[in-house]
Amino acid sequence: MRGTTQIKAPAPFPRQARRWAHDNLFGGVANTLLTVVTSLFLVFALYQILRFVFVTAEWEVIEANRRLFFLGRFPVGEEWRIWPPILLVSALAGLTVGLRTRLDLRSTIMMVLWLAVGLTPVFLFFAHGTVGILTAAAVGLAALGYIGARIWLQDSRYVALIGQLVLASWLLTFPLALVLLVGFGGADTSLGIDGVDPSRWGGFHLNILLAVVAIVASFPLGVLLALGRTSSFPVFRVASTIYIELIRGVPLITILLMAWLVLPDFLPSFSVPVLAPSGLDDIELVYRVMVALTLFSAAYVAEIVRGGLQAVPRGQIEAAQALGMSTARILALIVLPQALRAVIPALVGQFISLFKDTSLVFIVGLTEMLRAGRAVAQGQIEFSGREMEVLLFVGLVFWIVAFSMSRLSQQLERNLGVGER
Amino acid sequence: MANTSQTPASQADATRVARSNDIIICEGVKKWFGDFQALHGITTSVREGEVVVVFGPSGSGKSTFIRTLNRLEEHDEGTIIIDGVELNNDLRNLEKVRSEVGMVFQQFNLFPHLTVRRNITLALSHVRHFRKAEANETAERLLERVGIPEQIDKYPAQLSGGQQQRVAIARALAMQPKIMLFDEPTSALDPEMIKEVLDVITQLAQSGMTMIVITHEMGFAREVADRFLFFDEGLIVEEGTPQHFFENPQEERTKLFLSQIL
Numbered sequence: 001m002r003g004t005t006q007i008k009a010p011a012p013f014p015r016q017a018r019r020w021a022h023d024n025l026f027g028g029v030a031n032t033l034l035t036v037v038t039s040l041f042l043v044f045a046l047y048q049i050l051r052f053v054f055v056t057a058e059w060e061v062i063e064a065n066r067r068l069f070f071l072g073r074f075p076v077g078e079e080w081r082i083w084p085p086i087l088l089v090s091a092l093a094g095l096t097v098g099l100r101t102r103l104d105l106r107s108t109i110m111m112v113l114w115l116a117v118g119l120t121p122v123f124l125f126f127a128h129g130t131v132g133i134l135t136a137a138a139v140g141l142a143a144l145g146y147i148g149a150r151i152w153l154q155d156s157r158y159v160a161l162i163g164q165l166v167l168a169s170w171l172l173t174f175p176l177a178l179v180l181l182v183g184f185g186g187a188d189t190s191l192g193i194d195g196v197d198p199s200r201w202g203g204f205h206l207n208i209l210l211a212v213v214a215i216v217a218s219f220p221l222g223v224l225l226a227l228g229r230t231s232s233f234p235v236f237r238v239a240s241t242i243y244i245e246l247i248r249g250v251p252l253i254t255i256l257l258m259a260w261l262v263l264p265d266f267l268p269s270f271s272v273p274v275l276a277p278s279g280l281d282d283i284e285l286v287y288r289v290m291v292a293l294t295l296f297s298a299a300y301v302a303e304i305v306r307g308g309l310q311a312v313p314r315g316q317i318e319a320a321q322a323l324g325m326s327t328a329r330i331l332a333l334i335v336l337p338q339a340l341r342a343v344i345p346a347l348v349g350q351f352i353s354l355f356k357d358t359s360l361v362f363i364v365g366l367t368e369m370l371r372a373g374r375a376v377a378q379g380q381i382e383f384s385g386r387e388m389e390v391l392l393f394v395g396l397v398f399w400i401v402a403f404s405m406s407r408l409s410q411q412l413e414r415n416l417g418v419g420e421r
Numbered sequence: 422m423a424n425t426s427q428t429p430a431s432q433a434d435a436t437r438v439a440r441s442n443d444i445i446i447c448e449g450v451k452k453w454f455g456d457f458q459a460l461h462g463i464t465t466s467v468r469e470g471e472v473v474v475v476f477g478p479s480g481s482g483k484s485t486f487i488r489t490l491n492r493l494e495e496h497d498e499g500t501i502i503i504d505g506v507e508l509n510n511d512l513r514n515l516e517k518v519r520s521e522v523g524m525v526f527q528q529f530n531l532f533p534h535l536t537v538r539r540n541i542t543l544a545l546s547h548v549r550h551f552r553k554a555e556a557n558e559t560a561e562r563l564l565e566r567v568g569i570p571e572q573i574d575k576y577p578a579q580l581s582g583g584q585q586q587r588v589a590i591a592r593a594l595a596m597q598p599k600i601m602l603f604d605e606p607t608s609a610l611d612p613e614m615i616k617e618v619l620d621v622i623t624q625l626a627q628s629g630m631t632m633i634v635i636t637h638e639m640g641f642a643r644e645v646a647d648r649f650l651f652f653d654e655g656l657i658v659e660e661g662t663p664q665h666f667f668e669n670p671q672e673e674r675t676k677l678f679l680s681q682i683l
């Protein structure tokens with residue numbers, strides 16, 4: 001690609017553009033007609049959308065209910081539990097990107113543009129009060145982490161150590177977020193802190209929580225299932241295959257409804273501290289939904305990883321065997337790294353759809369963001385009829401996160417791609 | 422398995438071997454793939470420091486044979502003893518043998534996700550438990566020996582075929598094997614890279630390494646080999662010095678094959 005364009009002297013821009021337009025848009029009658037009709041339609045659609053966004057729409061509904069969108073019925077005064085993980089994640093994200101990537105000019109511009117687009121709605125709706133300050137702090141930490149990493153850390157002698165610290169912090173973020181939310185040690189002891197009743201978790205916070213738990217848990221489970229399905233032990237192979245094919249044949253909604261309606265009948269009644277103090281058969285719906293999402297996602301992760309495992313050439317294993325490496329080491333050091341690397345795009349795609357699927361939990365009555373939005377549009381008289389604004393906003397928020405995940409995975413691929421054949 | 426019944430005999434062999442300097446002993450080695458018999462009873466032995474070249478038509482079982490020597494293929498009948506250790510289902514024996522036998526493949530089989538350095542040091546740190554500095558030093562020394570010290574921090578995909586194969590040789594040598602097996606090490610290479618790899622192998626042969634090399638580079642074979650084995654249809658059809666093969670091969674099949682490749 002690049003080679004061929006360099007050989008020819010590039011044509012002056014207008015001529016090049018004219019040639020491109022001629023070749024692609026106006027070659028022949030049918031082509032020209034198609035171009036004209038499509039453009040008319042696009043212009044019309046764009047006009048309608050812009051008119052709605054900037055003229056017709058009444059965006060007060062979003063600002064007035066931003067708490068509901070993001071936190072659902074989360075108890076007032078308990079928001080402090082949510083911020084430490086957010087701030088930590090911001091700083092770590094900045095550090096990680098700064099440490100791990102060698103950005104060229106093009107990707108830097110893309111990233112700045114992207115941040116601008118992504119952050120505009122944030123500042124439109126959150127530019128005041130404590131939330132505004134904390135949001136600004138999060139963005140600032142991310143920027144500081146990134147710039148700091150690029151300027152001081154990337155060339156430092158301790159870069160490996162810092163990388164490990166960052167990784168360790170990432171691993172700690174998740175437990176930290178959970179502990180802050182569910183509490184620990186029992187509120188009655190002097191050290192313990194109380195948690196927030198899980199049935200009050202809601203809004204976009206709940207979507208993120210469900211997605212993160214399901215992703216983090218279904219990844220290892222899926223890898224195990226994939227290994228099981230490709231294993232030479234019939235027991236593992238048959239069990240994994242049955243599990244994967246069963247789950248993949250059932251709609252997610254069915255599984256969610258089962259978790260809601262019938263799962264408690266199948267659970268024993270002994271109690272589990274913190275998670276299910278009044279018995280497993282009475283465990284909070286949120287936890288059941290987390291399990292359902294995890295079990296669902298694991299089957300898909302397994303199939304993706306299996307594809308990657310099959311793509312590792314037999315010779316790789318033989319070379320490692322000839323060096324005297326044990327089966328476990330071969331798996332961990334040779335096979336899995338290559339298999340997982342090959343399926344990063346597919347895995348991220350799966351995780352993005354899992355993230356979007358968390359909006360389905362409104363079916364079982366959890367107040368995630370979509371349901372919170374519906375409640376606003378239907379329940380608040382002053383905002384009745386503002387469905388479109390609500391849906392657009394909810395869609396935008398999901399899109400920002402999903403698109404970021406996809407960009408991040410592309411960056412990740414490019415940075416890992418050095419060693420590819 | 423069939424070979425367990427022969428254990429007492431093979432132990433007797435092992436003692437005899439130790440005296441006669443035979444580091445590889447094969448007795449009646451047979452191998453089936455399903456209904457298809459790939460090896461029809463291979464009996465031969467290799468002295469310490471000997472260089473044996475194996476050649477023969479495609480599908481004659483050359484690869485299968487040398488792959489049974491480090492148990493990448495399990496033999497179904499017969500006995501294989503490597504440096505006094507019998508190859509059977511005993512995992513400790515397998516571990517011992519694999520750490521003494523290095524192998525170089527036609528397709529290089531370098532680990533594409535690791536740098537040249539890591540390709541060489543990986544097994545050193547995880548199997549031999551070398552410390553990082555020691556392993557690195559070994560990698561540097563061996564790359565020097567195969568003539569590409571400057572490539573140490575590249576990935577395999579960034580190297581030419583000849584360079585990749587030389588890294589593969591260095592990787593096998595890092596484990597300090599007593600025996601090296603080569604399965605058509607230059608067949609996947611462009612002609613201009615064949616020599617650089619053969620030179621490394623020749624050097625290795627001259628340093629006294631015990632080697633079995635499958636190759637059809639007869640000029641090179643004649644130069645390095647102490648003995649030729651001619652394979653056809655899963656059997657050693659003829660065996661002897663290079664001189665014997667070039668001057669008066671006995672078997673019709675050998676003559677025919679040599680006339681085709683020379």
Ligand SMILES: Nc1ncnc2c1ncn2[C@@H]1O[C@H](COP(=O)(O)OP(=O)(O)OP(=O)(O)O)[C@@H](O)[C@H]1O
Pocket residue numbers: 454457459477478479480481482483484485486
């Ligand atoms: N894993 C396998 N499964 C079934 N058949 C096999 C397998 N490996 C080898 N064979 C068969 O065994 C016979 C010997 O194969 P082998 O690879 O040892 O031949 P070779 O002499 O090395 O040939 P070449 O010169 O083509 O490499 C061939 O007929 C081959 O098809």
Ligand SMILES: [Mg+2]
Pocket residue numbers: 483484485604605
């Ligand atoms: Mg072969």
